[in-house]
Amino acid sequence: MSNTLPRGAAPIRVALLGCGTVGTEVVRLIEEQSKDLTARIGAPLEIVGIAVRRPDKHPDIKASLLTTDAQSLVDGDADIVVEVIGGIDPVKGLLVDALRSGKSVVSANKALLAEEGGLLHAAAAESGADLYYEAAVAGAIPILRPLRESMVGDRITRVLGIVNGTTNYILSRMDETGSSFSEALAEATDLGYAEADPTADVDGFDAAAKAAILAALAFHTPVTTDDVYREGISAVTSGDFASARDMGCTIKLLSICERVSDPDNPSEDAVSARVYPAMIPRTHPLASVGDAFNAVFVEAEAAGPLMFYGKGAGGDPTASAVLGDLVAVARNKVATTTGGGVSTYAALPIRPMGKTPTRYHVSLDVSDKAGVLAAVATEFARNDVSISTVRQEGRGDEATLVLVTHTAADEALAATVEQLHASEYVRAVVSVMRVEGKDS
Template identity: 80%
Template structure:
C-alpha cells in the first residue's frame, strides 16, 4: 500500500464535520478502495473553540500555512468567492488536487480553476456542488461524453421544491409554505439565494458547461424566483393536470443557421406525467435527454451534511486513486464554444390567465394580439363570472420576447381588466 494521502480540510461546518467523521469511521474501507490510507492533517476554521467534535490538534486559523504544508488533496467546504478562490488557485498551481462543494465559485471561476489544475498537474472535482448526493456531474463529463446531450432539466434546490410541494399539497400561500420550510430548517433565515433562484442559477451554469462543452457562468443564466407564485397559480396548474416546479433548464437551441445553448431558471407548469413532477419534499432530481441514451433520471437528496459529504468522499476517493496512480482525471472539454442564447430569443411556451369583459368579440381580440406577435395559441379555457370572465391561454412554442411583448400589449389593452398570472410551461403539448 502506498504512503498516506495527506488531506487539508477548509471549513468544518455541517458538511466538513461529516466528511471528517466518515473518513475516520470508514478508514479501512477507504484505504482499500484507494490503495493508500487517507489522513486528515489539518482543518482550517475561523473559530477553533467552536469545533469540539473534531481533534483539536488538527484545527488552525492559518489557511496559507496549512496549504503550504506537504498536502496532496485540499477539500474546500467553506463557500463564497474570495479569499477561497485565491487559496484554491494557489493550491492547484502547486500540484495539490482540490475537491470542492462551492457552487458559486465553480459557476463564476470554474474555467480559471481548471486551467490552474492543468498548470499544476492536479485534479479539480466538485460533484457535491450540484444536487448534493446525486451523481450527475461525472456522468455528464465522463459516462455520457460519447453521447450528444440535447437537454438537462432539473430540480436543483431543495428549499424551493419543498415550498412548491407544500403549496400543491395543501393549497397554502407562498409565505405560509416558506414559514413552514424555515421552521423545519429547510430555508435559511435569509432565503433570498434559494427563493430568488440564485442558488439554482449557479448550478445551472455548471450543468450547462459540462453538458455542452462550452463556458457558462452564473451571469449567463436567466433567473426568476418563486416568490410571485400564488395559490391561484398552483390551483390553475392542477386543473390543467400540472404542478409548478422551479427548474434549471439547459438546452441546445438552433436558429438563424447557428447552434447555441439556452440556460434558464424559473418556475414552470409541468405535466404531472413528467418524471420530475413527482419529486416532492426537499429532494432534487435531474432529467437528462441524450441522443443515443435517450431520457435519463437522477434522483436523491440534494442537500444536508451526510448526503453532501457522501459526494465529497466520492470525489476524494477518485482524486486519491489518481494520486496513487500518479495520474489525473479527464481534462475539462470546452471545444464546442457555443454561445449562450439571450432569454428573449429562447423558445418557450406561456400559460396566461386574464380577466376580461364577458362579451362577444373579446376572445377574438385577445387572439389577434397573439397573432400580431406571431404566437400560436394551443388551448383556451374561459370561465364566466357575471359581467367578467377569466381566460386561460396556453401557447405553442415561440421566442420568449414575442410572448412577453404579447402580454405587455394585453396589459395595456382596454379589453383586458387584469393579467392575473403569467408562467412558462414545459413538457407535453396541451
C-alpha cells in the same frame, strides 16, 4: 490476488477548508471508515489540518488540527485540499494557489465553480492537478461525473432538473395542501429546509449556479451564472396551482440546459440555460419528485433519456459526494495520474432568453363584455403568438380569461403581455407561467 497494501504506503495528506455541517461530517466519515477507505484507495488518508474561523466552536475536533490560517494549509505539504467553505472570496485565491502548486482540489462550492470554473480548470491543467466538485450540484446524486466521464462519448441534447430542495419542498406543499407561498416558506424554515434568508433559493440564484455547471459539462462550453436566465418562485400562487391541476400539471422550479439552434446562424448549435417555475404534466418523471428531493433528467442521442434522483442537500448527502471525490482523487495520487479534465472545445454561443421558444399559460382579469376575446386574440396574433386553448371563468367583475399558447419566442410573449396591460378590455394580467413537457 492479494488485497494487502504495499508495506509502508505513504498516507495521502488532506487539508480541509471549512468545518461546518458538511465538513464535520466529512471528518467523521474519514475517521470512522479509515480502514475501508485505505483499502479502497491503496493508501491511508491523513487529515493534516482544518481551517475554521472559530476553533472554540469545534470541541469534537482535535485542537492540534484546527487553524484560522487557511493560507498556511494551502501552502503546506498537503496532497489534496478539500473546500467546503462556500462563497467566492477569499476561497477563489486559496484554491487557485492550491491547484497551481500541484495540489488536487475537491470542492462543494457551486457559486465559485459557476463563476470561476474556467480559471480553476486552467490552474488545474497548468500543474496537472485534479479538480473534482460532484457535491456542487444535487448533493449525493452522482450527476457531474456521469456527464464528465460516463457520457463523454455521447451527444447530450438536454439536461432538465429540479436541483434546489428548498424550492421543491415549498412548491410540493403548495400543490399538496393549497397553501400560499408565504405559508409554505414558513413551514420550510421551521423544518430547516430554508435558510433565515432564503433569497438564494427562492429567487433562483442557487439553481442558476447549478445550471451553469451542468450546461458547461454537458455541452463542452464555458457557461457562467450570467449566461443563465433566472426567475424565482415567490410570485407563484395557489391560483397557479389550481390552473395547473386543470391542465393535468403541477409546478416545479426547473433548471433547463439545451443544445439548440443559434438564432443568428440556424445551421449552427447554441446553448440555452435557464431557471424558472413552469407547469409540467403530472405524467412527466420530474412531476413526482416531492419534498426536498432533487432529480436531473438527461437526454442524449445514443443513451436516450436517463434520470438521476436522490437527496440533493444536507450534511450527510453532501459529505457523501465530497468523500466520493476525495477517494477518486486520492486513488489518482496513488497511481500518479489524474482524472480526465473538462473540455470547452465546443465554445458554443449562448442563445438569449428572448429568442428561446416556450409555451405559456396566461391568466387575465378581463371585462365581461362583447369583443373581449377578439381584442385579446388580436394582441396575441399581432406578435405572432398562436393560441392553443382558451377558456373563460366567472362573469362580471369576476371574469377571468385563461389562455395557453403554442410555442412562441419569449420576447414575442413579453411584447404581447405589455400590450395586454394597456388594453381597455384587460383589467390585469394575473399570471404568466411557462409550460414545459407538453406538445407544441
